[in-house]
Amino acid sequence: MRPASAGRATHDRLWRAWVIAAPFAWLIVLFLIPFVLVFKISLADPILGQPPFTPLFGAVEGAQGSWHVTFDNYRFLFADNLYLYSYLKSLKVAFISTVLCLAVGYPMAYGIARAARPWRHILLLLVILPFWTSFLLRVYAWMGMLGKQGLVNTLLLQAGLVDEPVSMLYTDFAVYIGIVYTYLPFMILPLYANLERRHRDLHEVAADLGARPLAVFLDVTLPLSIPGIIAGCMLVFIPAIGEFVIPALLGGPETLMIGRTLYDEFFFNRDWPLSSAVATVLVFILVLPIMVFQHYQVKETRMVS
Amino acid sequence: MKNRRPLFTVAALWFGFAFLYVPIFVLIAYSFNDSRLVSLWGGFSLRWYGELLxxxxxxxxxxxxxxxxxxxxxxxxxxxxxxxxxxxxxxxxxxxxxxxxxxxxxxxxxxxxxxxxxxxxxxxxxxxxxxxxxxxxxxxxxxxxxxxxxxxxxxxxxxxxxxxxxxxxxxxxxxxxxxxxxxxxxxxxxxxxxxxxxxxxxxxxxxxxxxxxxxxxxxxxxxPMVIFSKVRLGVTPDVNALATIIVAVVGLGVLVAGWLMLRQDRLAAGETPIRAYA
Incomplete structure (x- = not known):
């Protein structure tokens, strides 16, 4: 044994410092600083060159350094209808998709929570499984389903429900389907966690007291599942707002969601400062739903413990 | 506990899982279709897998x-x-x-x-x-x-x-x-x-x-960048083949991992597999 414990203490402190410092430093450099940069560049003017924006603090004509800050990008953002339209369209598409997702996901979560125990694990695994396969390819799968010669149209034609193929691909409708499809597990998992926990005992008590199944559902199950509903909805709503791949592949020209507008602004117009301003406003829009989600998440965890 | 399952719940589950899985299965089926057209079944073929490789x-x-x-x-x-x-x-x-x-x-x-x-x-x-x-x-x-x-x-x-x-x-x-x-x-x-x-x-x-x-x-x-640039213009059969390979590998991996974790959790919780189902 070593005589001095000082070496030990230093060693222990060093280990502790490393555990904290390594991820901390990584995230400061590759997460926090990049966001500061986005904000910084959103205050610059676009120029031709590399990088294509003006420095915020620069020497003008060799004399003295001076600040160069402009709010033109933000002014332009709110003056031009394209961006306002894109933001509103994103909110609308995200909202409708979230409601649809809830309509599909709630009965499923409820059904899984009420299934016999071995079945619950299997059904849950089946919900999660598609989430592990490629997101891009799952969106792509719907291109084959919804196209003019796709499965849905073929079935509709054969059933005699329509006379000619319905335009579904490259419309808002296809985007709703795509979002519901890819984000369904995010809706079901928190709902299931909530329903599985509260359901059994209360349900039985209410039934023993003579309540009808529908009354039990409306008076007991549904009100108690509201935190799960909000958590699930936020988990769909938040990523849906900034979605790019789904509107790019399934949407039509009118499906101008903000993620797509930002992508085009950056890659085709090459206006970095304006793109940065679009991104900054997008993050601000997301703050409120994220706070709502956090609030209910904390409440949920407190109720469990 | 005796569970009376309402018809609606069962129907919702069937609908939901069909919604989740039918597009994937259709994609897999298309990948073996000899025809380039999605609406036409040109017979079973591994042609697109060959082109892919x-x-x-x-x-x-x-x-x-x-x-x-x-x-x-x-x-x-x-x-x-x-x-x-x-x-x-x-x-x-x-x-x-x-x-x-x-x-x-x-x-x-x-x-x-x-x-x-x-x-x-x-x-x-x-x-x-x-x-x-x-x-x-x-x-x-x-x-x-x-x-x-x-x-x-x-x-x-x-x-x-x-x-x-x-x-x-x-x-x-x-x-x-x-x-x-x-x-x-x-x-x-x-x-x-x-x-x-x-x-x-x-x-x-x-x-x-x-x-x-x-x-x-x-x-x-x-x-993903190559796939995206290919499918941006529409459905392509070799991407269907690629999707099938990815789905098969990932599906198998997740099933094995899920099974292992389920076992591990049960052992950790001190439950024998028999008790878990009791």
């Missing part, structure tokens, strides 16, 4: 993506695990709130914003430090590690939160040093969570399109 662009992109995914998943598992230990086992320290916020934020941040911000970082770094000299595999890996470690941290954190730390405390009381306790006690307990974190990070990295598009450079197109 002869497509140098796709094969190169797949190899690049796999390389990036293995390295990103490994580094992000290490960093994410450290972050999870720091947040659950290190008590109070300065900047704890900031670390918690930074580790949770990538989960809710739109990919398009993360991608843009990382590109701006790399461009500024190149300006100031001269490194990275060009954008490519390195910048893609750095970006993937950053968003993947958040997912790993969440998974490992929830595992650490379930265990109350009594074992670690006991080991410390008996004179164990923090590093040894972490390696001998904590690590074996969180190993399954680290494994599922690694797998999730691997698939997320393999699949990422948006962030990668921003931070990639000429000559380093990953698989």
């Amino acid at each position: 002869r497509d140098r662009q796709i094969v190169d992109a797949a190899l690049l993506s796999l390389r990036i995914a293995v390295i990103s998943a490994t580094v992000s598992t290490l960093l994410g695990t450290l972050a999870a230990i720091a947040l659950t086992r290190m008590g109070r320290f300065r900047g704890r709130l900031l670390l918690g916020g930074m580790i949770a934020a990538p989960l809710v941040m739109p990919e398009i914003v993360t991608g843009l911000s990382l590109l701006l970082l790399f461009v500024s770094m190149q300006d100031l430090l001269g490194w990275p000299s060009k954008r490519g595999a390195t910048t893609i890996m750095l970006s993937h590690i950053t968003f993947c470690m958040a997912y790993v941290a969440v998974i490992v954190q929830s595992r650490l939160a379930i265990m109350d730390g009594a074992l670690e405390e006991a080991a410390m009381d008996l004179g164990g040093r923090p590093f040894r306790v972490a390696v001998d006690i904590t690590l074996p307990l969180i190993a399954p969570a680290m494994l599922s974190g690694w797998l999730l990070a691997f698939t997320l990295s393999l699949d990422d399109l948006v962030i990668t598009s921003f931070v990639s450079g000429p000559g380093s197109s990953t698989l």
Whole structure:
């Protein structure tokens, strides 16, 4: 044994410092600083060159350094209808998709929570499984389903429900389907966690007291599942707002969601400062739903413990 | 307990699972279709698999993506695990709130914003430090590690939160040093969570399109980038074949991992498999 414990203490402190410092430093450099940069560049003017924006603090004509800050990008953002339209369209598409997702996901979560125990694990695994396969390819799968010669149209034609193929691909409708499809597990998992926990005992008590199944559902199950509903909805709503791949592949020209507008602004117009301003406003829009989600998440965890 | 299952619930489950799985099965079926047209069944054929393997662009992109995914998943598992230990086992320290916020934020941040911000970082770094000299595999890996470690941290954190730390405390009381306790006690307990974190990070990295598009450079197109440029114009049969291969590999992997974890959880909970079903 070593005589001095000082070496030990230093060693222990060093280990502790490393555990904290390594991820901390990584995230400061590759997460926090990049966001500061986005904000910084959103205050610059676009120029031709590399990088294509003006420095915020620069020497003008060799004399003295001076600040160069402009709010033109933000002014332009709110003056031009394209961006306002894109933001509103994103909110609308995200909202409708979230409601649809809830309509599909709630009965499923409820059904899984009420299934016999071995079945619950299997059904849950089946919900999660598609989430592990490629997101891009799952969106792509719907291109084959919804196209003019796709499965849905073929079935509709054969059933005699329509006379000619319905335009579904490259419309808002296809985007709703795509979002519901890819984000369904995010809706079901928190709902299931909530329903599985509260359901059994209360349900039985209410039934023993003579309540009808529908009354039990409306008076007991549904009100108690509201935190799960909000958590699930936020988990769909938040990523849906900034979605790019789904509107790019399934949407039509009118499906101008903000993620797509930002992508085009950056890659085709090459206006970095304006793109940065679009991104900054997008993050601000997301703050409120994220706070709502956090609030209910904390409440949920407190109720469990 | 006797469970009366209402017809509506059963119907909802059938509808929901059909919705989730029919498009995938249709895609798989199309991949064996000899005809180029989606509406026409031209007979069973492996033609598109052959074309896929002869497509140098796709094969190169797949190899690049796999390389990036293995390295990103490994580094992000290490960093994410450290972050999870720091947040659950290190008590109070300065900047704890900031670390918690930074580790949770990538989960809710739109990919398009993360991608843009990382590109701006790399461009500024190149300006100031001269490194990275060009954008490519390195910048893609750095970006993937950053968003993947958040997912790993969440998974490992929830595992650490379930265990109350009594074992670690006991080991410390008996004179164990923090590093040894972490390696001998904590690590074996969180190993399954680290494994599922690694797998999730691997698939997320393999699949990422948006962030990668921003931070990639000429000559380093990953698989999702190649797929995206191919399918942007419509359905292509060789992508169906590629999708089938990916779905088969991932599906098999997840099933095995899920089964292993289920077993591990039961053993950890002290339940025999028979009791779990009783």
